[in-house]
Amino acid sequence: GGNKTRFLGVDNGLVGAAYTIAFDWIGRNLFIGNRLASNIEAIKVDGKVKYRTVVLVNDGNRTSVSKPKQIALDPTNGKIFWIDEGGYGVPTKVAMANMDGSNPMILEETVQFPEAITLDIEKRMVYYSSQHPPEVVSIDYDGNNKKTILTEQNGISKPRGLGVLESRLYFMDPVYEKIVRVDLPNGDNPKTIMDNEPDLKNMIIYKKRSMLQHPCMMNNGGCEHICIPYDNGARVCACGMGYKKDNEVSCNPYKTFAVVSQLDMTRGYSLKDASEAMVPITGAGHHILHVDILYRESWIYWVEYNRGHWNGIFRIRPNGTELQGIIKDGIGSNGIRGIAIDWVAGNMYFTNVFPHENYVEVSWLDGTHRKIIVKTTNDAPRELAVNPIKRLLYWIDYGQYPRIGKCYLDGSNWTPVVTSGISNPRDLTVDML
Known part of the structure; x- marks a missing residue:
């Protein structure tokens, strides 16, 4: 034993x-x-x-x-x-x-x-x-x-x-x-x-x-990832989840894929053939509300809302390694309800919801140097989207008076943009082209 x-x-x-x-x-x-x-x-x-x-x-x-x-x-x-x-x-x-x-x-x-x-x-x-x-x-x-x-x-x-x-x-x-x-x-x-x-x-x-x-018994059959025995004493090289074959023996990570939250898990799908493009984020107790990525450094970020171990902001590599909980303290009872990665300046924005106050916070990409940039009792910002080129942060409020707003990346010039003609906004993104 x-x-x-x-x-x-x-x-x-x-x-x-x-x-x-x-x-x-x-x-x-x-x-x-x-x-x-x-x-x-x-x-x-x-x-x-x-x-x-x-x-x-x-x-x-x-x-x-x-x-x-x-x-x-x-x-x-x-x-x-x-x-x-x-x-x-x-x-x-x-x-x-x-x-x-x-x-x-x-x-x-x-x-x-x-x-x-x-x-x-x-x-x-x-x-x-x-x-x-x-x-x-x-x-x-x-x-x-x-x-x-x-x-x-x-x-x-x-x-x-x-x-x-x-x-x-x-x-x-x-x-x-x-x-x-x-x-x-x-x-x-x-x-x-x-x-x-x-x-x-x-x-x-x-x-x-x-x-x-x-x-397969010598140098893993020359395979970069997995050597699988085949018929007549031959072998086949296979690539791990999140990778595709570059040639007979080599593997390359997927360059582009969709990251999909299914509440109790998150999966990545190739946009060409729907194959698994990342190791799924699974396990007991997940309640995954939002996801974002940092392509340059190969990080998948996600937000959990849970009373147990999974509560806050986490990140992981697409190959399933280096799982980190980067925001786990100072979280409101209603949880973190939005996230946006500024890939130019290297900052992470997120909304933090308390019973009577709503915060918009910013931190470094690893969760350190955390700072509140907006504190409001009148608005209820939830999902976020960032435009680092124009230095703008966009937010949606689907409370009693639904609207879409924007502010500068330091939280100043908090301005509603769309205040009518919307009833239940749930998410947003920015087309910078």
Whole structure:
């Protein structure tokens, strides 16, 4: 139990939650099945930055991912296998693809209520189980030679936690509270290894993997981010979220993308193909109201309104590193309700709302040297937009008398601009061209 390491923290950038995992011991990647996001991701386990890439998603095809129940890997052949409970237009199935997500295919589509999956890599066989009807079935990598090994007549009810070792199949049955092994290929000579064991959840065989020469095992296969084993001993380089391929091995960050707040998370989308252009800002307790960017220094800024840990202004790199809380004190009970980054002078403007007063404040980009430039009880400024060329700060007030106003960057010359013809202004921006 020593040398315990937290691999992914609470704020790990995962949209949804990890449900099942499998480790690629050749490329040293952790594959994660996510039922909420309907995808399978690969995460590089080595290095300071845990690069992540989505290898399989629900793209509307029958071969895509919906609710992955369990995944299994054969890195020696560059294959990923998974059982899927189906939904969202995707059938319940046993499926296979290359580990980079290419060439997905359905091995078995008649399975109902799948429970577990494991592999016999040497013999290129897949073993999977189901609950209704209770059975354990084998099938080869091509989807042929299907054979039912165990059924309800063998005294099983909910076989799960499958594992293969030395021509024997191990499984556990939480209904009968036991762990059993049988001989392969026919399921002969059943032997109960453990009995009367309550709350059985999962099991995996701890064994030494056969090592072989592979490009991913030397200098990460030459890949800048992620080396994924491929068919016939080859490898494919993949780029982490927030990056796109420059060539076969190199990655470049996205230069332009949309940053979208979804209240409990923030994501970046490429304007060309809607792919993930930044590591999502996710985790428990988020209440993200506003976002802004500092392109020159690669910062994403956002405003949280929350009673807990997340309250104030935070920033992070698009690759998910260097998370910082830069404004966390002196915040009104109604929270910070607007933010604007002056990328020329290097200042950050924000509105700070108290029960009977409203502040417009300015600070340096890291939250230091904070100063109140406007304090008002008559107006209710919320969202902000800055024009550093003309040295103007614009604000909107959607209170009892909605309006749009402007002032100089030091807060002086506070002037309403639009006072009629608007009823519920919510945001604004400036076209400086």
